[in-house]
């Protein structure tokens with residue numbers, strides 16, 4: 001019997017990636033500006049530690065958001081785990097941070113053990129995604145990096161709020177869900193703030 005599930009996810013990925021890549025530079029920068037205002041509006045605590053990402057493949061650009069968060073807090077970026085290659089570490093990011101290209105061609109902080117921040121030290125995790133639905137399901141690039149890294153998140157005493165950030169065109173009615181998928185607490189787009197619980 002043919003298993004159509006992975007195909008469905010693959011087909012969805014392809015179409016949603018094409019849609020975000022079709023946004024014009026003007027639409028991208030307006031989306032980035034609006035998203036930054038949305039994120040500022042949900043940041044309740046001063047001195048927050050927020051994980052971001054550097055946009056790739058048409059993802060919504062967090063540059064204005066990161067600048068805003070750095071003004072009264074700490075920003076970290078994901079780094080591919082040097083040993084497992086399948087998990088993410090989060091390292092602090094400032095203008096002085098030495099950067100390197102990872103195997104996907106995405107810029108990330110050069111490995112520095114003193115810059116690593118634990119998941120439990122974060123208030124917000126801003127997570128890139130390819131697709132989302134209003135129930136909090138997330139479709140990523142297909143590496144399983146965030147899902148593996150967050151697999152035990154509910155065992156933490158202090159767990160960060162998981163925030164999926166995306167363009168509005170990345171929303172679908174209902175995503176296929178896999179057993180390892182870790183649901184999002186919140187989804188923020190340029191025009192929506194969706195609380196999933």
Ligand SMILES: Nc1nc2c(c(=O)[nH]1)N(C=O)[C@@H](CNc1ccc(C(=O)N[C@@H](CCC(=O)O)C(=O)O)cc1)CN2
Pocket residue numbers: 053054055056057059078079080088103104106128129140141142143144145146
């Ligand atoms: N901006 C950003 N950073 C991130 C992620 C992300 O989704 N976005 N990740 C979230 O997990 C991790 C990297 N995961 C990624 C997984 C696949 C591809 C990618 O472009 N895949 C290509 C195939 C590349 C290859 O075969 O080498 C593709 O699908 O076309 C990129 C990043 C960590 N950093």
Ligand SMILES: Nc1ncnc2c1ncn2[C@@H]1O[C@H](COP(=O)(O)OP(=O)(O)OP(=O)(O)O)[C@@H](O)[C@H]1O
Pocket residue numbers: 138139140141142143144145146147148149151178180181
């Ligand atoms: N907690 C986990 N433990 C072991 N393997 C996992 C786990 N989570 C995901 N995987 C594996 O990773 C692969 C990719 O998963 P999936 O398609 O859900 O990735 P994704 O959510 O799109 O990617 P990402 O989380 O990097 O954005 C799957 O084949 C799955 O087996």
